[in-house]
Amino acid sequence: MLASPPEARPQVPRSVLDTQGLPFRQAHALWQETIGTLYDVRLIGGAGESLAYHAEAFHFGEVVLTSYRCGAQSFDRSRARIGRDGLDHITLQLCISGRHGPRDGGPEDEAGPGDMLIADLAQRQATATTDNESLNLTVPRRLLAPLLKAPDEHNLRRISGASPLTVLFRNHLQGLYQAAPTMRREDAAAIVGPTLELAAAAVNAAVAEENAAAVRLALIGDVRRHVDTRIADPDLTAESVAAAFGMSTRKLYYLFEPHGGFTHYVQAERLHRCRAELIDPEHRHESVADIAERYGFTHRKSFIRAFRRSFEMTPREMRALAAEGRSLTRQTAGEGHMWHWIRELR
Numbered sequence: 001m002l003a004s005p006p007e008a009r010p011q012v013p014r015s016v017l018d019t020q021g022l023p024f025r026q027a028h029a030l031w032q033e034t035i036g037t038l039y040d041v042r043l044i045g046g047a048g049e050s051l052a053y054h055a056e057a058f059h060f061g062e063v064v065l066t067s068y069r070c071g072a073q074s075f076d077r078s079r080a081r082i083g084r085d086g087l088d089h090i091t092l093q094l095c096i097s098g099r100h101g102p103r104d105g106g107p108e109d110e111a112g113p114g115d116m117l118i119a120d121l122a123q124r125q126a127t128a129t130t131d132n133e134s135l136n137l138t139v140p141r142r143l144l145a146p147l148l149k150a151p152d153e154h155n156l157r158r159i160s161g162a163s164p165l166t167v168l169f170r171n172h173l174q175g176l177y178q179a180a181p182t183m184r185r186e187d188a189a190a191i192v193g194p195t196l197e198l199a200a201a202a203v204n205a206a207v208a209e210e211n212a213a214a215v216r217l218a219l220i221g222d223v224r225r226h227v228d229t230r231i232a233d234p235d236l237t238a239e240s241v242a243a244a245f246g247m248s249t250r251k252l253y254y255l256f257e258p259h260g261g262f263t264h265y266v267q268a269e270r271l272h273r274c275r276a277e278l279i280d281p282e283h284r285h286e287s288v289a290d291i292a293e294r295y296g297f298t299h300r301k302s303f304i305r306a307f308r309r310s311f312e313m314t315p316r317e318m319r320a321l322a323a324e325g326r327s328l329t330r331q332t333a334g335e336g337h338m339w340h341w342i343r344e345l346r
Helices: 024-037 079-085 141-147 164-182 185-205 214-229 238-244 249-255 262-278 288-294 300-311 315-331 338-344
Strands: 014-018 040-043 053-059 064-070 073-077 089-097 100-102 116-120 125-129 132-140
Touching (some): 014 338, 053 164, 053 338, 064 338, 079 315, 141 214, 238 249, 238 262, 288 315, 300 315
Antiparallel strands (some): 089 116, 089 132, 100 125
């Protein structure tokens, strides 16, 4: 079979939103209707004669790359919003100009030009920006978390732009953004894996010095993939995993120290799987108890306590909010913009 000529191959989907030339009220409505699908947003400084808001995104199949420019504003993701939209993504934001950071933090917590700020969309956020420009990569947790040390501990972390690996990642994303308009979908699919590996290297290098040991990193990656594929197995134990890799349980515990320990890692992963199924409409016919038991949580009260500690709400509250969020999404569905793409990433 002959390959299609290059010009006939589908390009990477592109979306552009720009308020230039729009009256303030119309621009404000567009701003709220788009980014407002992910955050409660508010302009800092009040209404003016114009609202400069420009966003351009490219959909690389499993990730979304967005160039974003806007005036000073605040962003919030509340417990209720997280429950309603069920998003389990991580956004890596590279600051081009301006500053962005937690509202309750100090200057040392703010990302400035060149820095990277990590936003975990499954965790609460309250941040503010000056007039700013950024380049953002939004990734489903399932793709990035297996590559990260302590994947649940990065929300609103600032990583210095002076780090060599951050420089490499920033240059890579900028090059990817520049090349995206002429890229084909098959090219985009091929670039996602290397992009995520470089992103993880930039994040991990800022966590602890032992990340420099490539052999150790490769080993723990293999062990985590082994654990993740068997996460629902009731016979998954430290002893069985250690035996599968021909190591002592002591060494296994050492490898998982950055993740809070082996037992903590397994429970956290199981809780994430429970959360994913509780908000998935395909599992709505299953009881909370059935889902919990599938992942080894046989004691109802213990499961509810553990779930509440991780997600700040009970399993039933999570399921109810997710159902409410699906209803709202159906009422306000708009598939033509980048924020819809991000909502649909899985």
